[in-house]
Amino acid sequence: MISAATDVLIIGCGDIGERVARHERSEGRAVIGLVRSEKSVRRLRAAGIQPIAADLDAPASLNNLPVKDAVVYYFAPPPDTGVTDPRMETFVSAMTPTNPPRCIVLISTTGVYGDCRGEWVTEDRPPNPQADRARRRLAAETTLQAWSKTSGVSVVILRVPGIYGPGYLPEKRLRSGEPVLREDESPFSNRIHADDLARICIAAARHAHPSRLYNVSDGHPTTMTDFFYRVADVLGIPRPPAVSLEEARRRLGEGMLSYLAESKRIDNRRMREELGVKLLYPDLAAGLASCFERCG
Numbered sequence: 001m002i003s004a005a006t007d008v009l010i011i012g013c014g015d016i017g018e019r020v021a022r023h024e025r026s027e028g029r030a031v032i033g034l035v036r037s038e039k040s041v042r043r044l045r046a047a048g049i050q051p052i053a054a055d056l057d058a059p060a061s062l063n064n065l066p067v068k069d070a071v072v073y074y075f076a077p078p079p080d081t082g083v084t085d086p087r088m089e090t091f092v093s094a095m096t097p098t099n100p101p102r103c104i105v106l107i108s109t110t111g112v113y114g115d116c117r118g119e120w121v122t123e124d125r126p127p128n129p130q131a132d133r134a135r136r137r138l139a140a141e142t143t144l145q146a147w148s149k150t151s152g153v154s155v156v157i158l159r160v161p162g163i164y165g166p167g168y169l170p171e172k173r174l175r176s177g178e179p180v181l182r183e184d185e186s187p188f189s190n191r192i193h194a195d196d197l198a199r200i201c202i203a204a205a206r207h208a209h210p211s212r213l214y215n216v217s218d219g220h221p222t223t224m225t226d227f228f229y230r231v232a233d234v235l236g237i238p239r240p241p242a243v244s245l246e247e248a249r250r251r252l253g254e255g256m257l258s259y260l261a262e263s264k265r266i267d268n269r270r271m272r273e274e275l276g277v278k279l280l281y282p283d284l285a286a287g288l289a290s291c292f293e294r295c296g
């Protein structure tokens with residue numbers, strides 16, 4: 001049981017970190033957020049979160065991290081290049097046997113499964129990352145799991161798909177008129193509302209089985225094209241033009257094409273049953289309606 005006196009440390013305290021912090025502070029816990037820039041320090045102070053200015057790319061800045069007996073949420077992304085995550089390696093090296101945290105919750109990605117040809121995917125499916133961004137995330141998982149085995153500290157890994165919600169909608173892309181794939185060629189994609197993700201992180205710290213993996217999603221995958229169409233409809237703007245895969249390869253950037261090369265449907269049963277989370281937005285219709293209410 002996590003008491004109200006338990007401190008909370010959020011590594012990489014951006015938008016999701018702030019949402020998690022609000023939940024933790026509402027239960028009387030002190031929250032510390034690690035960020036890099038002075039602008040982010042000011043943002044956390046304004047939100048009532050105690051900031052620490054440190055840089056995972058600068059190991060010396062992590063001396064004396066307040067991790068002892070804390071619940072640690074690790075939300076920092078890997079670097080933009082390579083196939084490993086030196087930031088995670090730096091973080092685990094900063095912890096010593098005399099200052100172990102109570103537990104660590106890591107946000108990873110469902111991208112570690114690679115292309116699953118539209119099949120339903122449970123946590124038992126072996127990782128098969130096919131893009132470097134997913135390889136970096138899997139490297140972070142592996143590093144943290146290895147540290148967990150030697151330290152005895154529980155690590156909970158949340159494999160998360162696309163996040164949507166207020167501030168996360170692809171409005172700029174849609175207004176630019178960038179095309180999407182034809183519906184019959186579009187891969188399955190999965191998503192979770194930002195508010196639900198924050199609640200799932202809290203539940204993982206409270207109720208997860210020790211050192212457990214959880215798929216995170218709303219459990220209602222649709223095609224990527226369907227997602228863009230629905231967002232355009234909610235925003236009241238024209239739907240983007242649809243093109244064939246062959247034409248998309250000529251017109252779309254490498255990053256988008258890497259997402260279009262993977263199709264999977266994420267099974268969230270373990271998350272629902274073991275974490276006891278009742279989603280606020282169990283499907284895209286409910287989640288997009290909430291975005292419209294807030295943005296309108």
